[in-house]
Amino acid sequence: MFPAPFGYVRAESLDEALAVLAREGPGAKILAGGQSLLPMMKLRIAEPALLVDIHRLPALTGWQETAEGLTLGAVVRHSQLERAEALQEFYPLLGRTARWIADPLVRNRGTVAGSLAHADPAGDWGAALLALGASVTLRSLTRTRELPLDAFLVDIFTTALEPDEVLTAIRIPKPAGRPFGTYLKLERKVGDFAVVGVAVNVVLDARHTVVEAGIGLAGVGPRALRAPAAEAALIGHPLESGGIREAAALAAEAADPVSDRRGSRAYKRNVVRVFVERGLKALADESRPEVGVTA
Amino acid sequence: MEIAVTVNGQLRRADVEPRTLLVYLLRETFGLTGTHVGCDTTHCGACTVLLDEVPVKSCTVLAVQADGSSVMTVEGLETDGRLHPLQSAFSDHHGLQCGYCTPGMLMAAWALLRETPHPQPAEIRRALSGNLCRCTGYQNIVEAVADAAQRMAQEVG
Numbered sequence: 001m002f003p004a005p006f007g008y009v010r011a012e013s014l015d016e017a018l019a020v021l022a023r024e025g026p027g028a029k030i031l032a033g034g035q036s037l038l039p040m041m042k043l044r045i046a047e048p049a050l051l052v053d054i055h056r057l058p059a060l061t062g063w064q065e066t067a068e069g070l071t072l073g074a075v076v077r078h079s080q081l082e083r084a085e086a087l088q089e090f091y092p093l094l095g096r097t098a099r100w101i102a103d104p105l106v107r108n109r110g111t112v113a114g115s116l117a118h119a120d121p122a123g124d125w126g127a128a129l130l131a132l133g134a135s136v137t138l139r140s141l142t143r144t145r146e147l148p149l150d151a152f153l154v155d156i157f158t159t160a161l162e163p164d165e166v167l168t169a170i171r172i173p174k175p176a177g178r179p180f181g182t183y184l185k186l187e188r189k190v191g192d193f194a195v196v197g198v199a200v201n202v203v204l205d206a207r208h209t210v211v212e213a214g215i216g217l218a219g220v221g222p223r224a225l226r227a228p229a230a231e232a233a234l235i236g237h238p239l240e241s242g243g244i245r246e247a248a249a250l251a252a253e254a255a256d257p258v259s260d261r262r263g264s265r266a267y268k269r270n271v272v273r274v275f276v277e278r279g280l281k282a283l284a285d286e287s288r289p290e291v292g293v294t295a
Numbered sequence: 296m297e298i299a300v301t302v303n304g305q306l307r308r309a310d311v312e313p314r315t316l317l318v319y320l321l322r323e324t325f326g327l328t329g330t331h332v333g334c335d336t337t338h339c340g341a342c343t344v345l346l347d348e349v350p351v352k353s354c355t356v357l358a359v360q361a362d363g364s365s366v367m368t369v370e371g372l373e374t375d376g377r378l379h380p381l382q383s384a385f386s387d388h389h390g391l392q393c394g395y396c397t398p399g400m401l402m403a404a405w406a407l408l409r410e411t412p413h414p415q416p417a418e419i420r421r422a423l424s425g426n427l428c429r430c431t432g433y434q435n436i437v438e439a440v441a442d443a444a445q446r447m448a449q450e451v452g
């Protein structure tokens with residue numbers, strides 16, 4: 001299988017990539033890891049006239065950790081976050097999400113930003129980064145804008161990106177206490193897209209009170225969803241079973257799945273409830289290792 | 296487009312269309328048919344090669360993206376006509392039946408052993424989880440990789 005013919009530019013700088021996008025219009029597409037775009041081009045679902053390859057641009061590689069938070073460059077790959085032990089202390093959810101994505105070979109090429117730009121409703125990063133309160137930086141030749149991820153994700157395979165824009169960075173605010181996060185995923189086989197994916201992230205103060213909470217859902221709506229009512233129910237309380245059950249029920253209400261061959265609407269909603277409860281319980285246990293596991 | 300790729304240690308040049316996939320550059324332009332095309336849809340891992348020492352699915356990389364890089368294929372495993380320990384361990388443990396998945400398995404296993412010279416069985420299974428085998432049931436593949444790790448440690452030591 002071959003893609004339809006297209007032109008190819010390996011951008012030597014971000015400005016060059018932006019200039020090409022501005023000149024060529026909507027026929028030009030950014031190529032990052034190519035792990036979503038190339039399969040679609042081989043199936044002729046996508047037929048861009050020109051690919052602008054950014055996957056080796058030094059300006060977009062790596063990440064920076066500051067007092068404000070973490071900034072991921074646009075070509076950070078899934079496998080880099082899977083292995084980034086230095087990020088485990090403040091951003092444990094990242095590594096725990098990365099290991100669920102596709103398989104090791106796809107993770108070696110695919111990028112986090114490409115995943116957000118692709119906006120597959122079953123993609124895992126949308127859910128995880130919503131739970132972390134992330135925002136994205138979008139640049140064109142003439143302007144730079146920063147959007148909360150919640151505003152960037154619009155609909156199925158649709159984002160706020162304009163044809164002349166590149167997603168250049170993902171920003172995650174630094175947690176205001178001790179962070180705990182995990183990702184739960186129901187998949188039909190190893191490396192498959194989520195039937196349901198649930199990201200849970202809580203930040204605790206010294207008294208074990210929840211001061212920040214994020215719950216992101218994958219596969220249960222036209223885009224990755226947040227569960228704001230469930231998050232609000234957790235804040236200001238210790239992470240305990242009554243509150244966990246309430247949050248799980250509220251998160252299930254926030255889900256808006258469709259019935260398909262992977263499961264019915266009611267089944268997927270129920271998986272959300274079970275996963276949120278299971279995930280938050282696991283985080284509660286992790287946050288009190290000295291107490292041990294209590295049922 | 297003119298590209299230059301170091302394949303199994305040898306610098307090679309080619310003039311390719313941007314839409315040429317890396318696996319077809321290797322197989323059809325360079326005649327290295329050891330790398331297989333299985334699904335052609337990024338699922339099976341039969342086409343796995345090392346791109347700058349990182350295992351990737353070569354049916355989902357453009358040849359032009361490999362310009363300036365180095366690629367290692369299954370043909371690059373043996374030295375002076377001697378099989379690589381991974382290859383002989385696959386043979387000894389019956390880690391293959393039809394052999395279709397084997398080149399990809401070997402390359403993914405090579406990358407695992409470079410990073411983790413003494414992997415646990417669970418680590419081997421995880422590292423090979425992007426490579427599908429329809430014949431062996433995987434057990435002998437896992438045993439072959441574990442044995443190859445030992446053989447390589449002995450060779451070094």
Ligand SMILES: Cc1cc2nc3c(=O)[nH]c(=O)nc-3n(C[C@H](O)[C@H](O)[C@H](O)COP(=O)(O)OP(=O)(O)OC[C@H]3O[C@@H](n4cnc5c(N)ncnc54)[C@H](O)[C@@H]3O)c2cc1C
Binds near residue numbers: 039110
């Ligand atoms: C077999 C298989 C299984 C998979 N399983 C999963 C899974 O379980 N979970 C999951 O989340 N994903 C999964 N994926 C998708 C994978 O995560 C991709 O890596 C990801 O969706 C796209 O990232 P990429 O860097 O490869 O982007 P590309 O394929 O290069 O690009 C995708 C789209 O985003 C645009 N784009 C990319 N980067 C930018 C940017 N910086 N600015 C603007 N536009 C940009 C491109 O123009 C294109 O439209 C799977 C893929 C495969 C092939």
Ligand code: FES
Binds near residue numbers: 335
């Ligand atoms: S042929 Fe490339 S993944 Fe199957």
Ligand code: FES
Binds near residue numbers: 395429431
């Ligand atoms: S040996 Fe036949 S597919 Fe693996």
